Amino acid sequence: MGALAWLLALGLLAAGAAAGGAWWWLGQPLSLHKPSVELSIEPGTAPQQVALAWVAAGVDTDARLLYQWFRWSGQARQIRAGSYEIHQGATPRELLDKMVRGDEVLEAVRLIEGWTFRQFRAALAKAPSLKATTAGLSEAEIMSALGAPGQPAEGAFFPDTYAFSRGVSDLTVMKRAHAAMQRRLDAAWAGRAEGLPLKSAAEALVLASIVEKETGTAADRGLVAAVFVNRLKIGMPLQTDPTVIYGLGEAFDGNLRKRDLQTDTPHNTYTRAGLPPTPIAMPGMASLQATVHPATSRALYFVARGDGSSEFSEDLAAHNRAVNKYQRGQK
Template sequence: MKRWLRKAALATGISVLLLALVVGTAGWYWLERPMPLASASVELSIEPGTSPREIANNWVAAGVQASPFLLYELFRWSGDARRIRAGSYEIGSGTTPRQLLSKMVRGDVSQATVRLIEGWTFRQFRAELAKAESLKQTTAGMTDEEIMAALGEPGLPPEGRFYPDTYAYNKGSDDLAVLKRARRAMQTRLQAVWESRPPDTPLRSADDLLKLASIIEKETGLPSDRRKVAAVFINRLKISMPLQTDPTVIYGLGEKFDGNLRKVDLLTDTPFNTYTRNGLPPTPISMPGKASLLAAVNPADSNALYFVARGDGSSEFSDDLVAHNRAVNLYQRGGKPASN
């Protein structure tokens, strides 16, 4: 009887061991087997505070064709459940359960980019952010003033204060986070350029530099002309000559500008009309890039006070009004005499 019991116990032990081996082998096989997906890739945004069970269920709801129970058990028994990081994740075909967990623990989030272009206005910046991929629109209902307050700079006009560049961000991030980075980038670059200014510059502050750079950005059609354009405006500022630049007038017109700048617009006095007012406008008129910032403090060695577009993107520069009128007659009027 005892011998029989010993044999039965041994058989049971072997059976349990074999069962454990089978289960273990099946578990290992499942961990290393790519999970079927409902589409070529599956994305999931994990909010802070989401429980491991919810994360498992959400992956399945998003398109991972696996058992939510098994996913949850993996998270739980691995000991890494509490190390899963919030963020937006994307997986493709071939991803195993083990790789999925590792990705979330590393915080290997999926990213997108948004490009903010030199010469754009803040309004154009906001429009681009509004259509950026997987970027939360936290500023959608905010005024420009409210956005600047949220950035910690209440009362500061937003125009020109953000550096144009390509910004990568984690999917699921918010637009205010991108604006914060662009703001810091402009502050850093502006200060560095301002510190490199020559002693004889007529610019009185870094803010003046930003204003002039924004005009240079809008007035330059050819990169090789940028420092020459800067020289014209610097020369005019030195002799208190009006800047007389169309882009400032256009900016002052705002949404009223229909693409056609009329003589009456040039004669109507506004804070941004540099034909009727001397000096720089009250704020920048665009977001200048690095080249325009540098040109404002490092203009070409030139006595030019005038320039006119040649029609091919380049400009003709002149030292005096007589030469300028000849250039205007040649490039703008097709060689016809100017009417009095």
């Protein structure tokens, strides 16, 4: 065999060995400096920078080798932005597959029916790994940032559990919760019952927030909505304590007094007729539906029985008897 042939054979053997070694490496566990390594990849990050970032985060390998694997796979440009985590035993194949699939590590924040916007913001502020970008913004500035200038922030967000990638902004979660409420409110309003004393979806949202705060048990929700709808129809004041409490704001100390009911605020439905100017909380889907499809009832009053349920009455005399029975212990 000539010298040229020998050189060619040796080159092929070396290439084969290198290819075999690379193939073997792809299936071997990566060495990590700690039990797990986390990395957040921002949109637009180049594959080479992704490889360098993994090494900097704690993957003990040559970043150039990792980058070449990304390129050689043909999937380098398919790596998705997001938050990722790998554990001991993960191979280069599994690492790339995780990023291409977008198999992220997600956190979650739960927003509760009946919460105020202030409680909503507090929950976001405490949420793990959520970037605080709205802490210094007013409610009006937040709504403008969401593309809803002039809309009250109160009640504008749908209570649900929202999963998010580590490192995303609180405004991102707000956008999702706001869009979710708009979709559900629009759908509820479009399918509303006829004859409601409500002029717009915004008014339905206000009333739904009151229904949310006044409902002690789910079975009563439709009747609670009916009472307020009936009152609105005849021009009777809503006279609902939660609106008074909301109007008092931080001045409310947990004990609602007679003077509080007589203190006029824009949200005091004892001193002012009709709906308050804004919602008083985040209503859930059940309250939205009860508001646009109230129960068939002529009830104008209700009083808590003490077990979470309410006693409903059509006239004041019956209501007073119920108050005596359930609130004053008189028979």
